[in-house]
Amino acid sequence: MQIIKTVTLDYRQYLTEKEILEIEHEVSIMETRESAGIEALKIVQHHRGWISDESLNAIAQLLAISSAQLEGVATFYNLIYRQPVGRYVIHICDSISCHLLGYQQVLQAIKTHLGIDYGQTTADGLFTLLSNVCLGGCDKAPVMMIGQQHYEHLTSEKAVAILNGLIQSKDGNLPGDILDKTDVGATIVEVKND
Amino acid sequence: MTNSASQSSMTHPLTHLVNLSQPLSLTEYIREGGYQGAKKALQELTPAEVLAIISDSSLKGRGGAGFPTGMKWSCVPMFEADDVNAPEHKYLVCNADEMEPGTFKDRMLMEGVPHQLVESMIISAYTIGADKAYIFLRGEYHLSAKRLQQAIDEAYSENWLGKNIQGTNYHLELYVHTSAGRYICGEETALINALEGKRATPRAKPPFPQVSGLFGKPTVVNNVETLCNIPHIIKNGAQWFKQLSPESDAGTKIYAVCGRVKTPGLWELPMGVTIRELLYQHAGGMADGLKLKGLLPGGASTDFLLPEHLDTPMDFDSISKAGSRLGTGGLIVLDDQNCPVAMVLNLIRFFAQESCGWCTPCRDGTPWAVEILTRIENGQGKQNDLDELANLCDFMWLGKTHCALAPGAVEPLKSALRYFQDDFQQHIDKGCCPYTGSHSQSGLASNVAQACGGHAHG
Numbered sequence A: 001m002q003i004i005k006t007v008t009l010d011y012r013q014y015l016t017e018k019e020i021l022e023i024e025h026e027v028s029i030m031e032t033r034e035s036a037g038i039e040a041l042k043i044v045q046h047h048r049g050w051i052s053d054e055s056l057n058a059i060a061q062l063l064a065i066s067s068a069q070l071e072g073v074a075t076f077y078n079l080i081y082r083q084p085v086g087r088y089v090i091h092i093c094d095s096i097s098c099h100l101l102g103y104q105q106v107l108q109a110i111k112t113h114l115g116i117d118y119g120q121t122t123a124d125g126l127f128t129l130l131s132n133v134c135l136g137g138c139d140k141a142p143v144m145m146i147g148q149q150h151y152e153h154l155t156s157e158k159a160v161a162i163l164n165g166l167i168q169s170k171d172g173n174l175p176g177d178i179l180d181k182t183d184v185g186a187t188i189v190e191v192k193n194d
Numbered sequence B: 001m002t003n004s005a006s007q008s009s010m011t012h013p014l015t016h017l018v019n020l021s022q023p024l025s026l027t028e029y030i031r032e033g034g035y036q037g038a039k040k041a042l043q044e045l046t047p048a049e050v051l052a053i054i055s056d057s058s059l060k061g062r063g064g065a066g067f068p069t070g071m072k073w074s075c076v077p078m079f080e081a082d083d084v085n086a087p088e089h090k091y092l093v094c095n096a097d098e099m100e101p102g103t104f105k106d107r108m109l110m111e112g113v114p115h116q117l118v119e120s121m122i123i124s125a126y127t128i129g130a131d132k133a134y135i136f137l138r139g140e141y142h143l144s145a146k147r148l149q150q151a152i153d154e155a156y157s158e159n160w161l162g163k164n165i166q167g168t169n170y171h172l173e174l175y176v177h178t179s180a181g182r183y184i185c186g187e188e189t190a191l192i193n194a195l196e197g198k199r200a201t202p203r204a205k206p207p208f209p210q211v212s213g214l215f216g217k218p219t220v221v222n223n224v225e226t227l228c229n230i231p232h233i234i235k236n237g238a239q240w241f242k243q244l245s246p247e248s249d250a251g252t253k254i255y256a257v258c259g260r261v262k263t264p265g266l267w268e269l270p271m272g273v274t275i276r277e278l279l280y281q282h283a284g285g286m287a288d289g290l291k292l293k294g295l296l297p298g299g300a301s302t303d304f305l306l307p308e309h310l311d312t313p314m315d316f317d318s319i320s321k322a323g324s325r326l327g328t329g330g331l332i333v334l335d336d337q338n339c340p341v342a343m344v345l346n347l348i349r350f351f352a353q354e355s356c357g358w359c360t361p362c363r364d365g366t367p368w369a370v371e372i373l374t375r376i377e378n379g380q381g382k383q384n385d386l387d388e389l390a391n392l393c394d395f396m397w398l399g400k401t402h403c404a405l406a407p408g409a410v411e412p413l414k415s416a417l418r419y420f421q422d423d424f425q426q427h428i429d430k431g432c433c434p435y436t437g438s439h440s441q442s443g444l445a446s447n448v449a450q451a452c453g454g455h456a457h458g
Ligand SMILES: Cc1cc2nc3c(=O)[nH]c(=O)nc-3n(C[C@H](O)[C@H](O)[C@H](O)COP(=O)(O)O)c2cc1C
Pocket: B060, B061, B062, B063, B064, B065, B066, B067, B069, B072, B095, B096, B097, B098, B099, B100, B183, B184, B185, B186, B187, B188, B189, B221, B222, B223, B224, B226, B227, B403, B404, B405
């Protein structure tokens, strides 16, 4: 016989006051509590980097829905991370225009430079590499997104220079630190190759 | 997209105010003639009168299907203010999920002139009697989210949103909802499920959203570009809108071109410009040393066309007659040095990945097609693979799946099997990919897709 242990959890002990406030705001503009699900996941992920089982259960409790339902939502989306990720998540576009323009070389350069494959995180916890469908910059292909920034007209050299820029600035003040999601300014950074 | 002096609100209504580095503030937008359409609609016209103008204008949806907007709106039940049977809410939802590969027009409209979308939503919501409106925005469009929210905040502070808009008895709340990256959310009933916080699988129709949509209430879902036409039609009239285009489809269209052409980009042009003009005049023709091999006229889910179709006008009817669909108007160009099999594999892999998994033909059929195409591209294809692919196209065709995603995947595949038959055959016969310069698929080492003559893929 198997004994299933159940855990009782109080979301108030798990979510911060700020998280709860932000989630309740999203609830207030919708007709039902459950409809704030995806926004709630994004809020907690913004504060914690990813969605752990505990986070998921706490949000489900706050929204008065089952964890299973919320998990069905969470796992449906590319931008909800159900595993820990690095400080910078690289989303490289692998859709058609980027394909025709040769994103494969850029991807290979990133993999080689960081020593990781899709779905992996560098040992220093700085980068995670993921693919993304069309990023809406097809006329400026190849394209990748890191945090809120879209980097366009990529070449292998340019991509490596962007990563190096992020590595160098990791302790210093990044101009417009892309982790600061309260500033949603997605300025498009052009890196010059010299 | 650049706007020059020759572009005016009368010839380039959608884009003449686009400024991608710094969109117009509310005051500036009003100074340029903005919110006049909304003012006219709310203060001088009844909802029925607005609807009549839109129906008369022949505006068709720009989200892919080309459904007449007036007809869509006319299915929404209307009630007198004191009618006890009136639903508590009605909704207008702007579909800004733009995730179809090769489509990037809505982004320009949202980043470049966000107030235009806000104004269009005020008029449209007024027409269908909606008191709440949502912009369903894809999660990757961070700049759009920021600029739309700024525009909405400004509109609230100047009473273009909220209670008793501009002294009328019309109220409207407008919110931005950002998604988290899944193509199927763009399908309008999946979008409604997503907004309700459910897993975003499409719903069965009927009931249609206009009758029972978001939270079971009457709901209209329209594309960003469709909506952005509304203020201009109200301001300048249905006749003006119709005469913008020489073809039967009225208005302008934002066309896109991507692939290896000289100057890829976006252009607002009269509906029905020929493919030739778009590709050679506006996009500058093929990049040096390349020849045109084929193209998808309207995004990833449309059938291939060939160089022989270059003189086809880019309007709904003409492109259909040529055997494809206008779709989103985003031209994806295949050159003679990119492998058509690899291109189709890339497209079908997208659909396989984005399939919501609800119905079997799509959930199983799209990955199966990916498996076969991978085999062929790698030079391990078998002769009956081509029949197998043709069968899969049948299994996933219209009427056999729960939504239009799978048929959308079939379109490029089926047309490629027909038009690029020689290329498929050569892969099988030679046991390698004849396009030495082409790009192999990600996930395969670049030398796995064995190039003919021993050359590794670049
Ligand atoms: C798989 C799939 C994805 C879609 N994605 C979008 C989209 O991103 N944006 C959009 O406007 N319409 C999209 N559509 C079409 C919508 O279902 C709907 O027809 C459209 O939003 C209606 O707006 P319109 O009448 O203004 O064109 C998609 C359809 C399907 C089947």
